[in-house]
Amino acid sequence: MKTHLLTICLIVTVLASSDTKADILLGAPGVPAGTRIATKVPFMINYTLPNSYKFIFSGIQAKGDTLGAPGSSGTNGNGGQFHLQATVSGDSGGSERAGLIEFRDIQDYNSSPLQTILISPVAVFKATSSPITINLQWKGNGNAHKPNGIFTILGEYQKDPPIPTGSLTFSTGAWILEESPNPEGAVTIVRE
Secondary structure (H helix, E strand, C coil), X not given: CHHHHHHHXXXXXXXXXXXXXXXXXXXXXXXXXCCEEXXXXXXXXXXXXXXXXXXXXXXXXXXEECCCCCCCCCHHHCCXXXXXXXXXXXXXXXXXXXXXXXXCCHHHHHHCCCEEEEEEEEEEEECCCCCEXXXXXXXXXXXXXXXXXXXXXXXXXXXXXXXCXXXXXXXXXXXXXXXXXXXXXXXXXXXX
């Protein structure tokens, strides 16, 4: 009886582990870690950041591995190309899409170091008189089987700042630094 029970437990464990789905963790500034996950390819996942003051989109990064791909296309049956891209937009208008991170086949994806594409100049989405909503989208194409890894939107995020209290008055312009200990250079004060 114990032998049969042990055998059944082993079979159930093997079957359960063979159906386990892998994950590509999607990240971005302002997005809580682990809340956006792609479990298969292709994918397109959206996320919004309401009540935002500023979002600076500077690029994308990706790395991971997979068990391969179904079918016989690509090199050694590895499913052809696999590529990732991200788009950031604000409800005040405008959007920016980062270039593709491309892996020529699944073997390339499995063996590649962290891939980074930077946007130059960076895309800045900024509120004026009221907070804005930032829309993030991660997109992956190809046919990777049980993918693992990370796919991150790079940048900075600022939530709606608290309403200022009190007052501060100063002049704008350029000032020469003349006080000790080592007065060198100039400072410029500007209002955003």
